[in-house]
Amino acid sequence: MDPFFSAPCPSVRASGSDDARLGSKIATSVQHIEKALATWPLSDSGIAFNGGKDSIVLLALVQYVLSHRRTETSSGGRADDPDARCAPEGNFIVDSEFSWSSLALSPARRGSSDSVRTIFFLDQNNFPEVLEFMWDVAMKNKLDVVIIRKHIKTGLRCLNSRPREEYGSCLVRPLKVVFMGTRRSDPGGTNLSTFSRTDEGWPDIIRVNPLLDWDYHDIWNFTMRAELPYCSLYSKGYTSIGSVETTRPNKHLWQEKMQRYLPAWCLSSGALERSGRTAKPAQEAAPFL
Incomplete structure (x- = not known):
């Protein structure tokens, strides 16, 4: 990266x-x-x-x-x-005594x-x-x-x-x-x-x-x-990931001058999180809600 x-x-x-x-x-x-x-x-x-x-x-x-x-x-x-x-x-x-590493992922048994x-x-x-x-x-x-x-x-x-x-x-x-x-x-x-x-x-x-x-x-x-791992797509401007057909990089992260997308964590407002999601096709599985 x-x-x-x-x-x-x-x-x-x-x-x-x-x-x-x-x-x-x-x-x-x-x-x-x-x-x-x-x-x-x-x-x-x-x-x-x-x-x-x-x-x-x-x-x-x-x-x-x-x-x-x-x-x-x-x-x-x-x-x-x-x-x-x-x-x-x-x-x-x-606080200063707290270690974020205590929340990092570690191998389960x-x-x-x-x-x-x-x-x-x-x-x-x-x-x-x-x-x-x-x-x-x-x-x-x-x-x-x-x-x-x-x-x-x-x-x-x-x-x-x-x-x-x-x-x-x-x-x-x-x-x-x-x-x-x-x-x-x-x-x-x-x-x-x-x-x-x-x-x-x-x-x-x-x-x-x-x-x-x-x-x-x-x-x-x-x-x-906590230095958790994350999918590489988030580094490429994706902020909410669904299927290949319904997901695009978030337009609000596009930098015209540099011709590239900022990573997901640079989004200015959480209200824009799903701006890269398009309408869901009928055949796509319903969410587990």
Whole structure:
């Protein structure tokens, strides 16, 4: 990556007040994740991962909580105690003593009883760069991956209809809870709550939305500060990635003088995030909302 694209924009140079604001959102998200893991068995849960900027932040936060649960267990604490908190008193303090590296992705313990399935929803219209990124994250972080190649609704119904005696492994157990990276600015996100059942006509699943009240720049501030990986398309002016047919670089990032697009994190306003998305063709899978 050349220096132009690796240099941070003003929008991701967090000040002390920005850190405090983001720290509060991290604390709330961590608590939501902890509550979900204390309420439902880990073996019934999964993380929806599509290779997008929101899903990589979600994955990092869930892994962060799981790593602390392992630490508590190894030190004699109760990992299933709903009152146990990674962040005391609901405050996630980001100050001079805080290390953002504690939120970086790290290899999971593949196949272990305290790992969570990562659900890949794959489509023939995925960008090759997105698929490459997804598999790279899966391999480097030793994720337990479940691949659903069907329409999302059909794939979930197939997964959840297997008889118990045919489970074979935890990977094919029915999904009762799915962690998602949905934000309120996403289509269908306005009326969601942190814990929401799927809509009528979908398999009965609890959607956990820890990032619901994050905004576009929260996602990029977190990604840059925690040094998370991200799909290469974001460095080329893409700000919201869907299918190949419905996604273009964001016109608001085009620099006429340099004849190139600024990277996604330089977008001036989160309200412009979906400016590169076009109308969805009828045959494209419906969003998991």
